[in-house]
Amino acid sequence: xxxxRGLVIVGGGAAGIGAAAEAKARGVDAxxxxxxxxxxxxxxxIEWNGYHLDLGCSWIHTPDGNPMKRWADHVIDTTDxxxxxxxxxxxxxxxxxxxxxxxxxxxxxxxxxxPRNADLVFDMRFLRNPHWKESxxxxxxxxxxxxxxxAADPAYDEAVDRIVELLAxxxxxxxxxxxxxxxxxxxxxxGRHRSVHLAEEVAGRLRERGFSPxxxxxxxxxxxxxxxxGVPQSGRGKNSRVRA
Numbered sequence: 001x002x003x004x005r006g007l008v009i010v011g012g013g014a015a016g017i018g019a020a021a022e023a024k025a026r027g028v029d030a031x032x033x034x035x036x037x038x039x040x041x042x043x044x045x046i047e048w049n050g051y052h053l054d055l056g057c058s059w060i061h062t063p064d065g066n067p068m069k070r071w072a073d074h075v076i077d078t079t080d081x082x083x084x085x086x087x088x089x090x091x092x093x094x095x096x097x098x099x100x101x102x103x104x105x106x107x108x109x110x111x112x113x114x115p116r117n118a119d120l121v122f123d124m125r126f127l128r129n130p131h132w133k134e135s136x137x138x139x140x141x142x143x144x145x146x147x148x149x150x151a152a153d154p155a156y157d158e159a160v161d162r163i164v165e166l167l168a169x170x171x172x173x174x175x176x177x178x179x180x181x182x183x184x185x186x187x188x189x190x191g192r193h194r195s196v197h198l199a200e201e202v203a204g205r206l207r208e209r210g211f212s213p214x215x216x217x218x219x220x221x222x223x224x225x226x227x228x229x230g231v232p233q234s235g236r237g238k239n240s241r242v243r244a
Contacts, residue, residue, distance in 0.1 A: 008033060101175055101182045103206070103213040107141070107199040109191025112219055118185035120170075122163060122198070127153045130193040140220055141196025150197050160198070164205045171211065184213075191219030 006029040009016045016032055023030040108115050110125070130136040130146045139146050150156060167184065174182055186202070188194035196217050203213045 006030065101171070101179045103171065103211055104181070104183045105199045105203050105213050105215045106183060106185050107191060107195035107215075107217045107220070108185055108187050109189060109195065109219040109222065110187050111189055112191060112222065114187070115183065115185045115218060117183050119182050120184045122184070122186050124186055124188050124194045124198050127156060127159075127188075127194050129189070131190060136193070139193075141193045141198075141200065141217075142220075146193055147197050147201075150194055160201060160205075163198075164202060164209075167202070167206065168209055191217075191222060196220060 007019075007023050009019050009023075009030055009032045012032045020030040020032050106115055106118070110123075114121065127150055130139070130149050133149065136143075136146050136149055141147065141150070171182070184202075186195040186198045199215050199217065203215045206213050
């Protein structure tokens with residue numbers, strides 16, 4: 001075969017790919033010509049006696065007879081696997097020992113709707129609202145003055161502690177069920193103050209526990225929009241809007 005300069009292999013199924021690999025191993029250039037829209041072969045199914053019968057891919061389900069097995073670094077038998085077990089096997093084999101799902105924390109404003117991809121939602125509107133303090137309204141939850149104002153709420157410490165403890169308990173459970181991605185959303189009315197601060201605060205505490213969350217603030221750059229929540233009790237007047 002050393003006298004052969006190159007090969008044109010017609011058909012990119014298992015046999016064609018195997019021939020190309022063998023040619024490469026012998027130092028011969030090979031060109032695979034495949035008229036279909038994918039390499040590796042395809043199932044050949046026929047309808048027989050009212051059933052669909054697969055004739056073309058039996059080698060896929062019998063790894064010992066698969067002509068391509070010798071080039072595989074890993075073989076996973078999926079005969080008795082459901083989707084969750086298969087994800088777990090792949091994570092165990094290729095995940096580098098990290099069982100935690102990819103964790104994303106996002107802040108948002110209820111006035112602009114829930115994030116579509118949120119798996120868990122925490123409503124932070126029970127905390128006092130910096131929007132109604134004139135000096136804090138132009139700021140955001142990323143500013144220290146806003147953070148201090150929110151943290152001074154009597155319910156703040158216990159609420160944040162419980163949220164963090166809940167997530168620390170849930171995240172390994174989600175991982176064990178095969179969840180690869182998890183999005184946790186924190187909402188307030190406008191999405192610029194309380195939700196922003198809480199997303200940052202919880203992310204920091206989760207990092208201290210060994211998790212690696214990312215943080216995004218969906219409505220941080222939006223204009224203030226807290227009117228639907230109303231004003232504090234002490235500031236109500238005849239023109240004030242109250243919570244429905």
